[in-house]
Amino acid sequence: MSTYKEINGQKVQSLSSDPPAPFTGQVWYNSTSNALKYNAGALSGSWATGGAMNFARKALGGSGTTTSALGYGGEGVSPSPGARTGATESYNGTSWTTESAVPSIIADLRGAGVSSTSALTVGGSGPSGPLGGFTWNGSWTSSPSLNTGRYALMGSGTVTAALAAGGFIAPTASETYNGSAWTNTPSLNTGGYRIGGAGPNTSAFVFGGNFSNTTEKYNGSAWTTAPTLNVARGQIAGAGTSNTSSLAMGGSEPPNRDTTELFNGTAWVNQANMIVGRSDAAGAGTEPSALSFGGTGGPGTATEEFSLSGGVRTITTS
């Protein structure tokens, strides 16, 4: 069997960190993360339609991945405009299946969770104002309320490590959840409502809101101002894995925007536009493989799937 050096003329370098500017095709071993990596070229994203939801809605919560997601609550759009709902649906990468509803109708919420069997509602409003939380593990149970009840906020993380930031009418409020209680954290610097965001509660991003282009990063202890979006907007859906890698999908300026922006660790870079400009949709997944579903601007049942090729990739053998 040929060696890499025999094929490529040089050995694979062992480096303690990823090279700052690898050339396309470069392969290296990261001795810190014990990972074999390569540069697959310039980042390039594309959108495709996904399975249609059963209940057309906006301002819903969403979480999970592109092949195991959950959508819950929200406010109906055509053909049932204005009807707030607790409707819950799970997505398997192809189609949505109706699940048992959130115990209360709830809209303008966000969500945390890693799959279609593990989710947490974050904020939201019911018929009488801000609501307490609910946790999903195949059925819904009540969970503690935010310390500052609010809605139209950002939510992310997991059911045992979640983040809630911004929202109406406490735009700089920030709290983390440990599976049993919400704890106040230092406030956002600017914050906002109708705000987007993503990431775990130790490395998160919020972006836009109030038709602004401001963004902020959270490192688990403080919020700091981060590079601005290229297009100012609110009601953005978010996906991402950390405060160095995040995806901002759609939103409203108004009008509804199809703008997609990727944070690459340094700046926001425009990606392929969404198929339908929309706002108030839910987001799920990671920046290389994300979902946006529901919202206004198109059919409220619509799902779109984002796929990113190129960039630094890890080689796996299993």
Add this chain to the structure above:
Amino acid sequence: MTKINQYCVAENWGKGFIEHNESAKISFSGLPGNVWQVPAHNKDANLWISKVLGTVKTKDEAQVIVDAEVTASQTAWDALSDEEKAISSRPVDITLED
């Protein structure tokens, strides 16, 4: 003037309606009323319209459909409470281009 865009009406059935390899080749813009804007004089766009059994519309015909949907959305927004208006956007008019 040479047309840049063409329009069709087709119902988005979800998975497979627009694939990644299609959106990589064609610029899609989904509009209210199941109206789709794709490039004119484009083989890939024409193939996609055939695939989805799209009904081709002139720009003016498509504009009428979009206007009706936007007007309905604006009427619904106007009926919202002030609190609800504070966290949502009033739909704006959309003008289609050749």
